[in-house]
Amino acid sequence: MSANPIVKLSFKEQMLQAREDAIVSTVNRLLAEKGFEAMTVDEVAANVGIAKASLYKHFPSKEDLAAAAMVKVMRRAQDFLTGLAANDSALDKLRAVVRWTMGLKLAGEMPSLPSQNSTLRTTLMGNKDYMDGLIDVSDRLGAMIEVAQKEGLINPRLPAIAVLYTLYARACDPVLEFLKMGGQHNDEQIIELVMSTCFDGLNAR
Amino acid sequence: MSANPIVKLSFKEQMLQAREDAIVSTVNRLLAEKGFEAMTVDEVAANVGIAKASLYKHFPSKEDLAAAAMVKVMRRAQDFLTGLAANDSALDKLRAVVRWTMGLKLAGEMPSLPSQNSTLRTTLMGNKDYMDGLIDVSDRLGAMIEVAQKEGLINPRLPAIAVLYTLYARACDPVLEFLKMGGQHNDEQIIELVMSTCFDGLNAR
DNA sequence: GTCTATAGGAGGATAGAC
DNA sequence: GTCTATCCTCCTATAGAC
Numbered sequence A, B: 001m002s003a004n005p006i007v008k009l010s011f012k013e014q015m016l017q018a019r020e021d022a023i024v025s026t027v028n029r030l031l032a033e034k035g036f037e038a039m040t041v042d043e044v045a046a047n048v049g050i051a052k053a054s055l056y057k058h059f060p061s062k063e064d065l066a067a068a069a070m071v072k073v074m075r076r077a078q079d080f081l082t083g084l085a086a087n088d089s090a091l092d093k094l095r096a097v098v099r100w101t102m103g104l105k106l107a108g109e110m111p112s113l114p115s116q117n118s119t120l121r122t123t124l125m126g127n128k129d130y131m132d133g134l135i136d137v138s139d140r141l142g143a144m145i146e147v148a149q150k151e152g153l154i155n156p157r158l159p160a161i162a163v164l165y166t167l168y169a170r171a172c173d174p175v176l177e178f179l180k181m182g183g184q185h186n187d188e189q190i191i192e193l194v195m196s197t198c199f200d201g202l203n204a205r
Numbered sequence C: 001g002t003c004t005a006t007a008g009g010a011g012g013a014t015a016g017a018c
Numbered sequence D: 001g002t003c004t005a006t007c008c009t010c011c012t013a014t015a016g017a018c
Helices: A005-038 A041-047 A053-058 A062-081 A090-106 A118-126 A128-150 A159-168 A174-183 A187-199 B007-038 B043-046 B054-059 B062-082 B090-106 B118-125 B130-152 B162-169 B172-182 B187-199
Strands: none
Touching: A005 A041, A005 A053, A005 A062, A041 A053, A041 A118, A041 A187, A062 A090, A062 A118, A090 A128, A090 A159, A090 A174, A090 A187, A118 A128, A118 B162, A128 A159, A128 B172, A159 A187, A159 B172, A159 B187, A174 A187, A174 B043, A174 B162, A187 B043, A187 B162, B007 B043, B007 B062, B043 B062, B062 B118, B062 B130, B090 B130, B090 B162, B090 B172, B090 B187, B118 B130, B130 B162, B172 B187
16 A cells, blocks of 8 residues: 555556557547447457446446547647648648548557537537637637638639638548558558648649 | 239239338438438338338348348449430439439438448348349449540549549539538539539649 | 446337238 | 238447445
């Protein structure tokens, strides 16, 4: 027994945190592999190596498991945005973000959630951590988009919100997995292809 | 009783065909509304107005219901391709096809299937009508893409298969529903926005 | 907080009468 | 081929002992 109850408590909390991190990592991977509907809670428990009932002591529902994974992804996005070179142009930053999200997707680290499931949407919208992260990321990207449009680098005739959605959509673009399944290109080539179609378009220039 | 067994048989077949058409239409709508996983067979039966067991006399599984809907969509796509103005350029035809698919999606007539579900994939790949249609449509689009690339209208540095996937992806682009939910634009404006990001890209020209 | 065991229910598919 | 009634599997969630 430790002589210091504070240290002891902190240690227990660390163990708790570590276990929850393990759970969220597993959920993140399974969500990326098979999507929300196909992922079962039994499977998560088995992969983490604990009983299903123990999972429910940490997270009250399957939806909250997915929300926790999304919170983690949002945190990573915020960290990535914060780490962007300050002297890069707004367009270069946006390009870097899109490259990063596509890399996550190809690496099997991007959770894929059905945009239609209403109970999941409700849980996500009710999760303050997730919503705060989403709003922060959207605000920062939106600011970059407007700067890039004023500089004439991003088409100023497109509504900024349409540009934002288009960038978000690249994070779950089926073209990535199709090209990967084709086996003709490696991950880096695939990313550059989709970067080209996204920013340059299909038309010749 | 009809005096002519041939007429009688034909009539019965017509009734059968009409009922199956009603089933497929309902499936198509439900797949567009809620996706494959969220659509239940009970729901399909209730919407058609027949018992669930009767459904299974027409189609052996839920996957085959979805496949039938996809066959119908493929037929519509083939008809659309056939009806394209012969004097239009390859690029104009491609643009018309993409516009048409996005219109279907916004009208709630484009079935949305999970690209991950393996049993569904198996059923689809085993469905000759679907596969024949898919290959025919892909061949025709592929030919247009190569022509447009040789004419210098589509970026020749992009692999044709990447262009094809990019066009297919516009038929299930979440940007369409996001912009629709925003309520700032009507369907036609949304289509023109996504047409612009697809062919012209996000960059200013 | 971890476990075993099970409740509870949704949903795909079928039996059997007509 | 249509119906009613039912089976059966899978999956989320919880009870209750330790």
